[in-house]
Amino acid sequence: MTAAILPYLAILRARFILMLQYRAAAFAGFATQCWWGVIKIMVMAAFYAGAAHQPINLAQAITYTWLGQAFLALLPWQADAEISEAVESGNIAYERLRPVDTHLLWLVRAAAMRAANTSLRLVPMFIVAAVLLPLAGLAEWSWRLPPNLAAGALFAVSITLAALLSSGFTVLLNIAVTALKTRRAANIAPVLVTPLSGMIVPLVLMPAWSQPLLFWQPFAGLVDIPYRIYFANLTGVGALAGLAAQALWIVLFILIGRAWMNRVMARVDMQGG
């Protein structure tokens, strides 16, 4: 049992260390995100000034914005760059030669990549938005803690599911890249992920009639559901429904991914000799 897990753990660790190398890029990205967060918060505050009574209040919308910036790297914007290169160079053959399950391997790699990138940005963002902002007298613009322990615990579960969901979707993108033999196949991802996850506008602020549709589509589980659980906008049955929606789409993504991968790999062309 343990021996079977070892190769996946090794991959997880190796990828994590690799991703941590890009500290300079991470720092530039971090500064950009702080700036972005500040603009979005001022806009939100201006909108709320005219209409206070909304599904989530201003403090929650601000926390939502900071969470969005802190967990930005968790989102599946693109396929795994190494797989894309392997497809273009022909090294995709090696992926099939490894004595491990390819789908699980790709899933673990995606999870490591997303987790490493996120961990780099999460802590400094928290320090700036949740610790330094209140100290600077800008408490109303700050990232608030979850209102109670239950919300925090449920959020920990939900954000883990979000990481898995994101990884499952990344593997689908990898397979699309493999099938079409170009990394451009993954270009569709931001078109779907950005608006449907709730990164542009919190889904809960969209018109009431669209709420059930938006809640049960796959990408809500990346942003909207975990964040609403965080500030206890989704509690009890609502929170459980959110976790169920996430779990449902993780399972579906994995099942679709496994079936699709078998078909694609049965006839994959290799570049080069």
Add this chain to the structure above:
Amino acid sequence: MNGLALYRSYIRNCLRAQMLYPTAFLLRLVTQFAITITEFAGLFALFVRFGHIRGWTFAEIALFYGTVSTAFALTDVATRGFEMFGPQFVKTGDFDRVLLRPRSATLQLMGFEFGFTSLGRVLQGLIALAVGVGLTPIDWSVAKALLLLWAMTGGVALFFGIQVLQGTLSFWTVESLEIVNTLTYGGVEAAQYPLDIYAAWFRKFLIFVVPLGCVVYFPVAAILGRSDVAGVTPLVGALTPFAGFVFLAIAFAAWRRGIRHYTSTGS
């Protein structure tokens, strides 16, 4: 061949190269459009929810949004050479060859690559403009139309200046700095709203440091007949886009210093 003819042949060659893969080209264009238009749709959703932002309506915001988005997209089509200057020219030492040719470096960099796919964002900007023009009850006159065009020209000059500054920084940093995106993409994000919604320090930054407010906010407020909110007379509002050209001139002064400072990476 004079400069303009050379520039035209740069454009032709670049278009021909990109059209070698027409499907990929079209896909990128459509993707670019789809991403940016959903952002605009998101803005609409916020207005459905909140009604207005500090007294400004969706149609008015659409006019601000369309002006800044179109100006940025038009600049982005033509200034990739400056944006990619660090990794493409300084790091590789290719800038030596650019300097050896008997043409200005600016012309060659502008001809380096055309982001035709950014036309997807131009289209989004024009749609936003059309929404703004169509839904606001403005008495359009020749003067107002010219003012809108002038505001956009100032915006193009400003964004061009930002890209030139990014290129200039690469003389020292070699890499392209992602941080400049806070001024380009972040600038579009900020200037799509009227500046009076922001905190004072941010408003001052957008007027006196990176004068996005001068090229978009003041003139468009004047067109909308809301100069009183902006705190300037309509005449001043009509003059402020000039700041974009001042910014561009300063950027090019810095650029020339950068060229003097340039030492090749060798071989």
